[in-house]
Amino acid sequence: MHKIITLTLLALAGFLTPAAGQDLVRLQKLQQIIQNEKEKVQVINFWATWCAPCVKELPLLEKLKADQPGIAVRLISMDMDLDPDPEKVRRFAARKKIQSQVLILDERNPNQWIDQIAKEWSGALPATLVINNKTGKRKFVEKELHEGDLEKLIAAVQ
Amino acid sequence: MKRLMFSFAVFVALASWAPVKNGYEVGDTAADFKLKNVDGKMVSLSDWKDAKGFIVIFDCNTCPYSKAYNERIIALNSKYASNGFPVVAINSNDASASSGDSFEKMIDYAKKKGYTFPYLVDESQSVARAFGATNTPHVFVLNRVGAELKVxxxxxxxxxxxxxxxVSKRYVExxxxxxxxxxxxxxxxxxxxxxxxxxxNS
Structure with a gap:
């Protein structure tokens, strides 16, 4: 009986949210996304819904996304590290009407993957990586962004 | 004069060569500090005459990771204080940026959680900077070697x-x-x- 209910619920969940899951990425997939972006400069922001300074700097990233279509803004949620429910992130993104791409990193042991994203990163949030695959230049900051910071970082990877 | 100029040039060259240090690396000697505990008393590591070392944890009231680790930090002190490695918790958050981390809130929090170890306020943030702490909870295990505390x-x-x-790896333990x-x-x-x-100011 239990099994039937579970299966029904699973089927229903799948039916109601057909696209759910595509925003959940493992490290390898995230690295592929970053590497495959050949045209645009990427601003990759590591954040979480519980992180107050992250939420505070979100409007700066959203403004960049709106003003500069030549920049790819990706918001990588670290929420799953603490809470396995990705719905919390999706609800948050919907409520805030976030236009930038939101990806939810689905990894367990940060000690195994933090260095693969940025060796200089301690793991503290927020953190932002700016990458230009055309010039091969990258900039990484591990602090809250303020007005004008993103523009400077982007200029530094041209 | 020439000699002075030369000395100055050497000094400049050396100064610019000196690596920028962002806190301690493993093997470095940790400097002692003096910070106010939630009981109002000033605390230094030298107060523990018999300690073999310390589990120094930069922590706070407000971070969800600190909350998730709260019981585990209390358990670390229960397990290791009697063996000579007490926990010393330090809150370095700027209370004007994080009102939940004010000294008064620290007193309440330590009381509510039943902290059995000091919970110190690093108001100037100088201890966090000296250690190179970046996040909470961030642990530095110090080992006494002679008169020095080695990271x-x-x-x-x-x-x-x-x-x-x-948990499959208990790094601190x-x-x-x-x-x-x-x-x-x-x-x-x-x-x-x-x-x-x-x-x-960041």
Missing amino acids: AYIGTIDDSPRDASG EAVDALLAGKPVAQTKTKAIGCGIKWK
């Missing part, structure tokens, strides 16, 4: 912030166990996702 481990408590039952057994620490540095320390 033996820097990093996170274990590999499962989400739930204590899912393994480091302290090794030191107590007189063995080298196998994993001296780890990283973890966490809340950045709320710095002043």
